[in-house]
Amino acid sequence: MIQTLLVANRGEIACRIFRTCGELGIRTVAVHSDADADALHARVADTAVRLPGAAPAETYLRGDLIVKAALAAGADAVHPGYGFLSENPGFARAVLDAGLTWIGPPPEAIEAMASKTRAKDLMGIASLAESEVTEADLPVLVKAAAGGGGRGMRIVRRLEELSAALEGARAEAASAFGDGEVFVEPYLEHGRHVEVQILADTHGTVWPLGTRDCSLQRRHQKVVEEAPAPGLGGGLADELYTLAVHAARAVSYVGAGTVEFLVADGRAHFLEMNTRLQVEHPVTEAVFAVDLVAEQIRVAEGHALEKDPPRARGHAIEARLYAEDPARDWAPQTGTLHHLAVPAGVRLDTGYTDGDTIGVHYDPMLAKVVAHAPTRAEAIRALAGALERAELHGPVTNRELLVRSLRHEEFTSGRMDTGFYDRHLPALTAPAPDPYAPLAAALADAHGRSRFGGWRNLPSQPQVKRYAMAGEEHEVRYTHTRAGLAADGVCVVHAGARLVVLEVDGVRRRFEVSAYGDQVHVNAIRLTALPRFPDPTAQSAPGSLLAPMPGTVVRIAEDLAEGAAVEAGRPLIWLEAMKMQHQISAPVAGTLSALPVSVGQQVEMGTLLAVVEGDRP
Template sequence: MITSVLVANRGEIACRIFRTCGELGIRTVAVHSDADANALHVRVADTAVRLPGAAPAETYLRGDLIVKAALAAGADAVHPGYGFLSENAGFARAVLDAGLLWIGPPPEAIEAMASKTRAKQLMGLAPLDAARVTEADLPVLVKAAAGGGGRGMRIVRRLDDLPDALEGARAEAAGAFGDGEVFVEPYIENGRHVEVQILADTHGTVLPLGTRDCSLQRRHQKVIEEAPAPGLPAALTEELYELAVRAARSVSYVGAGTVEFLVADGRAHFLEMNTRLQVEHPVTEAVFGIDLVAEQIRVAEGRPLEAGPRRAHGHAVEARLYAEDPARDWAPQTGTLHRLAVPPGVRLDTGYTDGDEIGVHYDPMLAKVVAHAPTRAEALRRLAGALERTELHGPVTNRDLLVRSLRHEEFTAVRMDTGFYDRHLAGLTESAPDPLAPLAAALADAHGRSRFGGWRNVPAQPQVKRYEMAGEEHEVRYRHTREGLAADGVRVVHADARLVVLEVDGVRRKFEIARYGDQVHVNTARLTALPRFPDPAAQLAPGSLLAPMPGTVVRVAEGLSEGAAVTGGQPLIWLEAMKMQHQISAPVTGTLTALHAKPGQQVEPGLLLAVVQPT
């Protein structure tokens, strides 16, 4: 029997595994980088061991240090979670060689399936030869052979772009997984991403635990997932089950795993097998009423699974909350997460609590929110409503995008595919600011500022405040009167520092206010209080390229120097932040008049990287 588990991971998945361990009476051990010294997964574990450094390559990707940590802390088993070393056969062997239990599949199965090139060969498929790709093969997908989560992937539509795509994918994969191997395969446009959860024991039982649809993706990384995959014909579902079981049996698989497919034109195309727990496993848990982590632990202890098909109940949908700005090319965001609270009735898996810092070193996912209901329509409504009412104060997130996606007619009618955001992102991120939010912010700020309530027995002069909201500047005016605060065209029913109630044309609306320095949250709107008089020193020259996020300059375009002619859209600088590479392109066609970025340089948001003077 396992008595103590070290989780070789961080954040949300470590916290989720610790929760099950606690329920089973198993002690928990966390590992952490210096950047994660005060992270939630460290705080909730019974024991924690430091991995010196901050970058994944020197901490969470150091299998030797993690094995030493397990032995030092007295753990008798290791759970890899997902990402990092979860699909690294060498790490699994090192754990077993140290006399520890490995809560995962045999190293041989990982080796066979974790490399996507070898997995395709097992399923009778072969990747393209990168050196022989022709125009007729386009579009193609460059893909990391190890790992997942959208890292190390590039779509190539022009042959001239293939060398850069290969180089960028290799660098990103090496940084995220410690393995820079990539391969090329045909890219199937507008298919649905469907997967099968499997669970296998050491006694020959392999169970398919339903399907999941994960078609809504950005940068090949899933955003919304659901179970079961809606609208699939029964015959196709059975075919997916058979292929998934066949893949598992072909490598003598043990534990939880996922076999992924692209469904297009009524056919299933094998993508890969993930030899680990998936991020989206909670939707399967919800509809089958099981705990997959508990099942993993029981299998690792050698206990048999209950044979026979499992029955699903209802429908479950999961949305991933990211600290990122979808309207700005999904740019990751950092800063303090002041408040994260979801309403009752949904499941929240997170690695953050109020006051935690969102840093630059790791994935920008804040949490997963899961709704379960008797029908798909009810589950979608429940999740969208819960997200809309979630208190989420801090950096910009994708919350509004998630709510709009869940309510989009193409998604509700099950007409979605992996190109959903390519088609609809502009509409889903279109600014729709609440016109009353700035006034509510101003009235809350004005409450109690004066010892005498602000009223004088003379004609009141309007007070003016300015806010930035959704990229636009808003100026609001209000007055102090004998009856209290007032504004034209609006009746102020109530106003204090946290709650403002306004009435327009007989309709009352409530606004909940939270302020953190210059940042103001009004219901779901995020505002920035502006100074009364703009700082003239803040003006920038046209064509200035600013760092959109904190990160590291990993590359500058070859041969680029001041005085060079550039064209609009030409890639100039590459930043690495939160395990992803982000390309910064020339905003206009012109001449590069200044270049400040250098490879290896650490940058903060708003730092001037280069200037392109328009032609």
């Protein structure tokens, strides 16, 4: 029996595994980088071990340090979570060779399926040779052979883009997984991403635990997932179950895993097998009323599964909350997460708590929110409503995008595919600010300031406050009267530091206000308080390219130097942030007049990267 378990991972998945261990009476061990010394997963575990020496982005890829930590802490089992070393057969062997129990499939099964190229060979599917790709093959997808999560993936629509796509994908894959191998396959524009959860024991039983649809993706990384996948007719679901079980049996699989497909025109195209627990596993847990982590542990202890899997009930949908700005090319965001809470009735899996810092070194996912209901329509309504009412105070997030996505007719009717955001992102991110949010923020601030007296016996000019909201500046005016605070066009029913109630055209509206310095949250809207008189010197020179996020300069275009002529749209600089590379391109044709950064340099958001002076007519 397992007594003490180390999780070779961080953040949300480590916390989620620890929760099940607590319910089973298993002691827990966390590992952490220096950047994660105060992270939630390191705080909630019974024991935490620092992984020394490596850079934060590489720490959790050091299998030797993790095995050493497990032995030092007295652990007798290791769970890899997802990402990092979870699909690394060498790490699995190192764990077993150290006399520890491995909560996962045999190394040989991981080896057979961990490389997507070898997995395709096993399933009888050929990849495209890089040197043989022609115009007729386009579009194609460059894809990392190891790992997942959208890292090391590039869509190529023009043949001349293939070389750069291969180079960028290799660099990103090597950074994320320690393996730079990539391959090329046909890219299906309008397919649905459908997968089958499997669970297998050491006694020959394999459970296919239903389907999941994960078609809503950004940068090939899943954003919304649901179970079961809607609209699979004509025996397609049964075909997917058969193929998934075949893949598991072909490699003598043990434990939890996922077989992924692209479904197009009623046909299933094998993508890969993930030999680990998936991020989206909670939707399967909800539908089948099963704890997959507990089952992983039971299987590793040698217990047999029942002959038949449990029966599915209802529908579940999961949305991933990211600290990112979808309207700015999904730019990751950093800063303090002041407060995170969701309404009762939905599941929240997170690796953060109030006051934690969202850094630059890891994936920007804040949390997963999961709703389960008797029908798909009810699950959609519950999840969208919970996200809309969630208290989410801190950096910019994708919350509004998620709410709009869930309520989009293409999604509610089950007609979505992997190109959903390619088609709809501009509409889904179009600003729709509440015109009364700035006034509510100003009145709440005024209440706090007026506790020491604000009313004057003589008439005075209105007070003025300025806020940035949805990329625009808003100026609001209010006055102190004998009866309290007042503003033109509305009736101020109540104005407190945390709650403002306004009556507009006979309708009362409540605004919950929370302020953290110049950052103000009014209901679900994020505002920034601006100085009344802007600093005229706080302007960037025309043509300045500023870092859209904190990160590391990992590449500068070849032969790029000050004085060089550049074309509009030419890639100039590549930043790496949160394990993804972000391309900075010339906004106009002109001359590069400044290049103050170098490869390897750490930069903060707003750092000047380059200046391109546009050509004059």
